[in-house]
Amino acid sequence: MNKTVNPNELKPVDDNGPLYAARKKVYPQSVSGTFRRIKWGLMAICLGVYYFLPFVRWNRGLGAPSQAVLIDLPNSRFYFFFIELWPQEVYYFTGLLIVAAVALFLMNSVGGRIWCGYLCPQTVWTDLFYAVERLIEGDRRERMKKDKSSDPLKLERISEIVLKHSIWLMIAWWTGGAWVLYFNDAPTLVKELVTFQGPMIAYIWIGILTATTYILAGYMREQVCTYMCPWPRIQAALTDEWALNVTYRYDRGEKRTSVKKAAELRALGEQVGDCVDCYQCVAVCPTGIDIRNGPQMECIQCGLCIDACDNVMAKIGRPKRLIGYDNDINIHRRQEGKAPIYRIVRARTIVYSAIIAAIGGFMVYTLATRSLLDVNVLHDRNPVAVKLSDGSIRNAYTVRLLNKSGYDRAIAIDVEGPVNPTMHVVGVDSVTPDRPIIVIPRDSTSELRLLVTAPAENNPEKSIPVRFHVMDIGLGVAASATDNFVAP
Amino acid sequence: MTDHHSDIDSVSGKSTTGHEWDGIKELNTPLPRWWVICFYLTIVWSIGYWVVYPAWPLVSSNTTGMFGYSSRADVAVELANLEKIRGDKMTALGAASLADIEKDPALLALARAKGKTVFGDNCAPCHGSGAAGAKGYPNLNDDDWLWGGTLDQIMQTIQFGARSGHAKTHEGQMLAFGKDGVLKGDEIVTVANYVRSLSGLSTRQGFDKAKGEKIFAENCVACHGDGGKGNQEMGAPNLTDKIWLYGSDEASLIETISQGRAGVMPAWEGRLDPATIKAMAVYVHSLGGGK
Numbered sequence: 001m002n003k004t005v006n007p008n009e010l011k012p013v014d015d016n017g018p019l020y021a022a023r024k025k026v027y028p029q030s031v032s033g034t035f036r037r038i039k040w041g042l043m044a045i046c047l048g049v050y051y052f053l054p055f056v057r058w059n060r061g062l063g064a065p066s067q068a069v070l071i072d073l074p075n076s077r078f079y080f081f082f083i084e085l086w087p088q089e090v091y092y093f094t095g096l097l098i099v100a101a102v103a104l105f106l107m108n109s110v111g112g113r114i115w116c117g118y119l120c121p122q123t124v125w126t127d128l129f130y131a132v133e134r135l136i137e138g139d140r141r142e143r144m145k146k147d148k149s150s151d152p153l154k155l156e157r158i159s160e161i162v163l164k165h166s167i168w169l170m171i172a173w174w175t176g177g178a179w180v181l182y183f184n185d186a187p188t189l190v191k192e193l194v195t196f197q198g199p200m201i202a203y204i205w206i207g208i209l210t211a212t213t214y215i216l217a218g219y220m221r222e223q224v225c226t227y228m229c230p231w232p233r234i235q236a237a238l239t240d241e242w243a244l245n246v247t248y249r250y251d252r253g254e255k256r257t258s259v260k261k262a263a264e265l266r267a268l269g270e271q272v273g274d275c276v277d278c279y280q281c282v283a284v285c286p287t288g289i290d291i292r293n294g295p296q297m298e299c300i301q302c303g304l305c306i307d308a309c310d311n312v313m314a315k316i317g318r319p320k321r322l323i324g325y326d327n328d329i330n331i332h333r334r335q336e337g338k339a340p341i342y343r344i345v346r347a348r349t350i351v352y353s354a355i356i357a358a359i360g361g362f363m364v365y366t367l368a369t370r371s372l373l374d375v376n377v378l379h380d381r382n383p384v385a386v387k388l389s390d391g392s393i394r395n396a397y398t399v400r401l402l403n404k405s406g407y408d409r410a411i412a413i414d415v416e417g418p419v420n421p422t423m424h425v426v427g428v429d430s431v432t433p434d435r436p437i438i439v440i441p442r443d444s445t446s447e448l449r450l451l452v453t454a455p456a457e458n459n460p461e462k463s464i465p466v467r468f469h470v471m472d473i474g475l476g477v478a479a480s481a482t483d484n485f486v487a488p
Numbered sequence: 489m490t491d492h493h494s495d496i497d498s499v500s501g502k503s504t505t506g507h508e509w510d511g512i513k514e515l516n517t518p519l520p521r522w523w524v525i526c527f528y529l530t531i532v533w534s535i536g537y538w539v540v541y542p543a544w545p546l547v548s549s550n551t552t553g554m555f556g557y558s559s560r561a562d563v564a565v566e567l568a569n570l571e572k573i574r575g576d577k578m579t580a581l582g583a584a585s586l587a588d589i590e591k592d593p594a595l596l597a598l599a600r601a602k603g604k605t606v607f608g609d610n611c612a613p614c615h616g617s618g619a620a621g622a623k624g625y626p627n628l629n630d631d632d633w634l635w636g637g638t639l640d641q642i643m644q645t646i647q648f649g650a651r652s653g654h655a656k657t658h659e660g661q662m663l664a665f666g667k668d669g670v671l672k673g674d675e676i677v678t679v680a681n682y683v684r685s686l687s688g689l690s691t692r693q694g695f696d697k698a699k700g701e702k703i704f705a706e707n708c709v710a711c712h713g714d715g716g717k718g719n720q721e722m723g724a725p726n727l728t729d730k731i732w733l734y735g736s737d738e739a740s741l742i743e744t745i746s747q748g749r750a751g752v753m754p755a756w757e758g759r760l761d762p763a764t765i766k767a768m769a770v771y772v773h774s775l776g777g778g779k
Contacts, residue, residue, distance in 0.1 A: 019518060019519075019524060020518050020519055020520060020521040020523070020524040021517070021518040021519065021520055021521070022520075022521055023520055023521065023522070220522075223520060223522070227519075227520060227523060380618070381618070382616070382617055382618025382620060383616075383618050383619075383620035383627070383629055386620075386627065386629040386630050386776065386777075387630060387730060387731065388630055388631050388632075388730070388731075388777075389630065389631050389632040389726065389729035389730055389731050390729065390730065391730040394629075394630075394776060396629070396775075396776055424776070426590075426596075426774045426776070427590050427591070427593060427596045427774065446593075447597070449600075449774060449776075451776045456730075
């Protein structure tokens with residue numbers, strides 16, 4: 001439903017006007033109802049996880065960090081409960097990002113901007129900051145009155161403002177504080193931070209995140225969603241006609257009229273809309289829009305207007321969900337007297353679900369079957385092969401052994417390729433002459449220089465594949481890597 | 489230019505910018521105030537940059553900025569810090585014996601890393617970046633050593649060089665048997681074929697092995713030893729193996745015997761500090777040919 005403008009009433013824009021659009025401050029009113037409860041619940045879960053996850057312990061044995069979720073930058077390790085990731089396994093994060101992106105698409109095709117309305121950090125923290133503001137300064141009308149008041153600042157008002165900003169800053173500070181706890185042992189770091197012994201970088205990051213939280217959730221609010229976030233633009237291209245969005249059912253609402261007039265007209269048996277033009281949906285909207293103007297880029301689809309409208313409908317004795325999760329197809333179907341249909345399962349959602357299942361399944365599979373012992377081999381490039389005095393050929397390799405497990409391992413190396421090769425590891429005394437055995441400390445890597453020599457009588461004439469097998473001599477866990485053995 | 493400000497969108501009531509693509513017109517929507525302020529701040533910030541940092545190119549130099557900042561000076565500081573950090577480790581390297589360095593994985597890794605860098609700077613011009621050598625410049629990856637391939641021998645060669653003029657340098661050279669008139673042409677050809685036969689290479693038809701052996705015994709054994717096994721005291725190569733510094737074909741051998749050979753390796757003592765020479769010895773030894 002677009003507003004139509006009479007061209008005769010249009011005035012040219014004032015060329016001498018300001019270059020910028022002044023912000024219209026939004027004063028969302030408090031509201032209660034289903035979606036408000038969902039939002040409180042999700043906020044509690046999200047913030048609870050974010051603030052307290054670093055304190056969850058996970059026993060990994062002596063010498064290993066006992067924090068369940070830890071990003072250990074100095075040692076290049078990522079710990080997530082029973083999973084420990086090494087730098088060369090960051091592709092798991094790539095997979096996670098792909099799954100997250102497709103999950104966003106899926107949410108979008110099922111229920112619109114669920115992410116924006118309920119889960120986005122900007123929404124969660126702004127909601128929290130609004131709650132604090134309401135608690136201290138009162139609801140919409142009071143806040144508007146206080147802001148407009150030209151009285152000199154009274155002590156009461158000043159204390160309100162100071163209190164509000166103090167609480168905001170405390171929340172912001174805790175938000176920054178929780179962030180740094182993911183990068184170091186949380187209890188230790190907390191102790192260091194409060195005794196001013198913490199690393200400078202931690203204080204810097206707490207400062208940055210305190211500032212961004214305070215500014216973004218306290219001041220920028222809906223401006224972030226409207227001007228800074230790319231998602232509203234992207235999601236508009238991803239949505240389709242079947243996606244359920246927070247929708248004003250204009251088929252039911254129009255023509256708008258007052259409660260009294262509606263009752264009179266209904267008594268005469270006339271068709272009137274349910275919308276009584278009470279502006280409750282506008283009053284509660286955190287981005288300050290009128291949902292009755294149809295889908296808008298600014299709408300984060302938090303559902304609060306649904307709650308507001310439902311409350312009004314209940315009061316005037318009309319059915320709920322004049323505003324609800326719906327789409328234009330169903331509005332038209334209702335206008336034609338047909339029953340609405342909802343298609344959650346359709347090609348788009350099936351494809352998205354399949355992608356999530358496939359990538360997620362593959363990630364779980366590789367994570368479950370990944371080896372905790374690994375070997376990488378790099379052939380010497382210069383020279384690629386060396387002829388020895390007895391005519392035999394030797395190739396040199398840089399072998400990197402990775403022991404990802406939590407205990408030291410004795411590793412035997414075998415080579416397969418040239419006939420009857422001899423092997424020598426520089427700097428390592430082998431237990432058996434042809435089979436070097438190396439001890440690799442737990443959770444570490446060892447780089448070795450490995451020389452493979454093919455005797456003169458078995459010199460390969462050209463490049464042949466060579467395979468290195470490494471085996472934990474105690475447990476028999478094996479890994480292997482392939483390279484080439486080159487003749488000069 | 490058209491007077492685009494009078495062009496007003498009939499649906500929204502807003503003026504358009506006058507730009508039109510495929511019938512779609514762009515609304516003239518002003519930016520929020522904070523956004524515009526941020527934009528101006530970035531411009532002010534960039535002017536600050538011009539003043540504070542070296543920025544503008546002049547004819548032969550550039551503006552130097554206010555605080556004398558220079559990335560070159562920063563690099564110098566970083567390098568000095570690096571030397572400081574490595575100081576202890578290099579001291580440990582200097583104090584440890586060569587054999588102990590090879591046994592300690594941490595010291596071995598340090599020596600190999602240090603040795604590789606210094607090798608690239610100082611040795612690669614002759615021996616090649618991978619130490620594979622070239623004609624006249626030994627391959628340090630193989631197991632054939634003119635002056636010995638133990639850790640100590642390698643270190644000695646690096647320190648004092650060969651025919652370098654240093655008081656402790658390796659001495660000994662291949663005489664020019666042809667040029668000096670010691671051997672005649674056909675004798676040189678015969679002994680060259682004899683030398684080829686020592687390492688199992690083919691010989692010229694009608695070659696008199698007994699005569700070759702006799703010439704070899706009279707002229708070459710003093711340095712190359714009985715049977716041509718070589719002598720590392722004098723830097724005389726082993727003639728029975730498969731590795732040839734100056735080539736094994738008949739023409740090359742004839743040239744070697746006629747003209748003589750005396751390759752020079754400079755002494756590195758004084759040019760590189762002792763810990764670095766040690767690191768280099770370990771590095772060369774670990775290439776694989778070390779005894």
